[in-house]
């Protein structure tokens with residue numbers, strides 16, 4: 238019995254690490270692309286917080302809607318744009334401290350499946366100051382439920398939030414990747430470029446970050462090869478072909494590669510990242 242459950246736990250761990258449960262290396266709290274989820278803790282405190290000038294759901298929550306300045310400015314732009322189209326949005330919950338999250342977590346009924354609806358203290362995206370839970374006029378006061386997705390405000394946010402640098406962080410059908418239930422009310426600021434790419438690729442934030450890191454490591458590996466090539470004068474590019482499709486061979490020794498070989502410092506520093514993918 239003991240052995241069975243032990244094996245189960247072990248299998249669970251292995252599966253988690255094989256799929257999306259990888260740990261990020263040290264993350265800069267200033268980064269717009271901070272990954273905070275069940276495996277990755279939020280920085281203790283965002284560097285700076287400000288209160289966006291948008292309407293809170295009710296006055297008593299107005300102290301709960303602080304965000305990082307870049308996210309707050311984007312939220313104001315988005316709420317204003319929505320307002321101009323007759324869509325009234327309200328802010329419910331932005332930055333949450335570790336202590337607040339702890340209180341929320343402890344309040345939850347233990348019999349509920351709280352693992353996927355509430356984050357453990359220290360692991361909430363709200364602690365980054367980049368997330369916001371919103372409500373719309375038509376569902377105001379009815380709680381955070383999936384009904385928001387079908388409301389005019391939920392539909393508007395889904396269609397337009399990327400224009401302002403936000404994504405719906407916990408999409409439907411991706412619970413196994415994000416680790417959380419579908420939350421059509423939880424938006425996350427990632428910047429306009431990333432938001433557009435995430436939308437176009439139709440991926441979760443977890444998948445997007447993994448793609449970026451893979452790309453970065455591939456580039457760094459190529460840079461290292463070029464440096465070696467410059468030092469030895471031998472074309473080593475064929476060994477750098479990670480997919481085995483020989484594509485890299487064709488461009489070896491081109492001007493571009495030579496130019497990029499210059500910045501070796503960053504390459505050396507970051508190439509260790511490949512260990513944790």
Ligand SMILES: [Zn+2]
Nearest residue numbers: 368369370423
């Ligand atoms: Zn939320």
